Amino acid sequence: xxxxxxxxxxxxxxxxxxxxxxxxxxxxxxxxxxxxxxxxxxxxxxxxxxxxxxxxxxxxxxxxxxxxxxxxxxxxxxxxxxxxxxxxxxxxxxxxxxxxxxxxxxxxxxxxxxxxxxxxxxxxxxxxxxxxxxxxxxxxxxxxxxxxxxxxxxxxxxxxxxxxxxxxxxxxxxx
Numbered sequence: 001x002x003x004x005x006x007x008x009x010x011x012x013x014x015x016x017x018x019x020x021x022x023x024x025x026x027x028x029x030x031x032x033x034x035x036x037x038x039x040x041x042x043x044x045x046x047x048x049x050x051x052x053x054x055x056x057x058x059x060x061x062x063x064x065x066x067x068x069x070x071x072x073x074x075x076x077x078x079x080x081x082x083x084x085x086x087x088x089x090x091x092x093x094x095x096x097x098x099x100x101x102x103x104x105x106x107x108x109x110x111x112x113x114x115x116x117x118x119x120x121x122x123x124x125x126x127x128x129x130x131x132x133x134x135x136x137x138x139x140x141x142x143x144x145x146x147x148x149x150x151x152x153x154x155x156x157x158x159x160x161x162x163x164x165x166x167x168x169x170x171x172x173x174x175x
Contacts, residue, residue: 008129009060009064011124012059012063015121016053016057019049020053023053027042027043029042029107030042032106034099036089038099038103038154040086041150044081048082048143059072069129069130069133070132072136079142086153090165090168107155117141118141118144118145121137121138121141125138125141
């Protein structure tokens with residue numbers, strides 16, 4: 001069982017590093033963003049990554065001391081809050097949003113990081129030893145998928161804000 005514990009701890013170390021990198025990526029992207037939507041969404045995403053990191057560190061420490069996956073509170077799903085922040089920021093900014101080319105690069109880099117994170121957490125859930133471990137990794141993977149989707153939405157908003165508002169607000173043409 002010791003090798004199983006080492007395998008779990010190694011995966012947690014990787015997860016901690018993934019979340020640290022994600023936070024740094026989002027903090028930098030937020031600083032470089034040319035608009036309030038970017039600053040708010042990247043700031044929120046950095047906060048989510050930090051919460052994930054803290055939870056992974058807590059689990060890591062519990063496993064080191066107790067030799068098994070701990071019972072954990074469910075991961076709070078911030079995806080609804082994230083969507084609200086994004087939608088409110090877009091509404092406040094309107095259709096006159098400005099974005100530099102490097103902002104698109106930052107978003108695309110972030111999307112790739114989210115995909116990589118999602119894939120890692122899905123693999124961990126499929127290889128989990130404990131049910132609570134599997135459930136936790138699935139929850140984190142789901143949050144990473146939501147992060148990816150909000151970033152895709154952000155690209156759509158920056159590319160064509162009028163179309164984005166039309167799609168989100170479900171306007172229809174009456175004729």
